[in-house]
Structures are given as structure tokens and as C-alpha cells.
Amino acid sequence: xxxxxxxxxxxxxxxxxxxxxxxxxxxxxxxxxxxxxxxxxxxxxxxxxxxxxxxxxxxxxxxxxxxxxxxxxxxxxxxxxxxxxxxxxxxxxxxxxxxxxxxxxxxxxx
Amino acid sequence: xxxxxxxxxxxxxxxxxxxxxxxxxxxxxxxxxxxxxxxxxxxxxxxxxxxxxxxxxxxxxxxxxxxxxxxxxxxxxxxxxxxxxxxxxxxxxxxxxxxxxxxxxxxxxxxxxx
Numbered sequence: 001x002x003x004x005x006x007x008x009x010x011x012x013x014x015x016x017x018x019x020x021x022x023x024x025x026x027x028x029x030x031x032x033x034x035x036x037x038x039x040x041x042x043x044x045x046x047x048x049x050x051x052x053x054x055x056x057x058x059x060x061x062x063x064x065x066x067x068x069x070x071x072x073x074x075x076x077x078x079x080x081x082x083x084x085x086x087x088x089x090x091x092x093x094x095x096x097x098x099x100x101x102x103x104x105x106x107x108x109x110x
Numbered sequence: 111x112x113x114x115x116x117x118x119x120x121x122x123x124x125x126x127x128x129x130x131x132x133x134x135x136x137x138x139x140x141x142x143x144x145x146x147x148x149x150x151x152x153x154x155x156x157x158x159x160x161x162x163x164x165x166x167x168x169x170x171x172x173x174x175x176x177x178x179x180x181x182x183x184x185x186x187x188x189x190x191x192x193x194x195x196x197x198x199x200x201x202x203x204x205x206x207x208x209x210x211x212x213x214x215x216x217x218x219x220x221x222x223x224x
Contacts, residue, residue, distance in 0.1 A: 102153035
């Protein structure tokens, strides 16, 4: 049984601060990791992917992966109120449907 | 580009009534398609996935069923709705992205069972 754990939040950060979202997973076969963002009442959208240990940066977003610790995180620098959403982590094993974490709700306070 | 259409967007149904949610995709052929449900305050639960016409895999036994009558059409049904069927139903299309397979979601259908 694959498990994906995320702190449900809400995580509240002031505007301009760094938001740190964490995710742990149980399936060591996981090869790739995806972060989805879901605004309230909307469907999830893919925002980041990471495949190798270390950091991957894309604009204000940085994904960090540590396969030995089975841990992946998403950092959002210079957080904006428009970043307020639920962030879902999804490990990918290569041959089964994506299993999503329950998500962390982020609230950026202006 | 690949697009996903879901309808209806919103519906309110009484307990015991039937359900039919439709998902159609454009811009691709022979896609892998998925139905997920998101209940209030809960995560995404995979319900069904399909790799082709008439091929359905069920992840959770319940009073829902799925069908794939055409290559780009995926339907979620129920004969008798339960209160616990309320939720946000999402159809998803699998696509290749940087060597991996990711999901693109439709806009969703929000179901309230009263």
C-alpha cells in the first residue's frame, strides 16, 4: 500500500516570506515526484516535477528531493496571496496510477 | 493541444437517484483516462482508470461504475446515489511529460447528494 503523507495545514505565511511544504512517501520504487496546486473549487494543476536527488528551481518555486529519506519538499520564495491554495504531492512509480497526498493548504497573508 | 471536457459542472441529486457524469477528451487518441473523487476535506481518491475502449479497472469497490464506450469518452455512473457519494469528481488524462506520465485534470463535476 503506497502512502503519501503531507501536513494538512493550514500553513500561514506572511506575504514575501518563504513557504515550505513537505511530503514523505512510503514506496521506495518511486522515480519521479510531482507537485500539483489546487485553488479552492478548482481542479489540480501540475506546477513542478523532480526526478533526481537535490534541488530543482523554476522561478519562485524550488523542489527538493531526498530519495534516501523518502522526502520531497516544495519551497515558494517571495510568497504572494495568489499562492494561497492546496498543494498536492504525487510520487510516480512508472507503471501505476498516481497516488496523491491529501495536500497542504497554504494561506499567504497580505 | 489536449483538452478535457466534463459535464455537468454542478448537480444536486436526491439519495437513491441515478447518476451519469461524462468526460470527453480532444487532441489525443487512445488515452489513459481516470476518474478521481475528492470529498470535502479529503484527498484525491482514485475510483477508476481505463487504458482503452471497454477496459475499466476499479480501485475502490462501491456503488459507482465506469464505462468507456468510445476512445475519447469516459462515463461515471451510479444506479442509486448515497449521501457519501457527494464530492468533486475529476476526470484526468494521462500524458507524457519529461519522460514520465503525468495527469491533466478536467474542470470537474461537483455533486451534492441530499
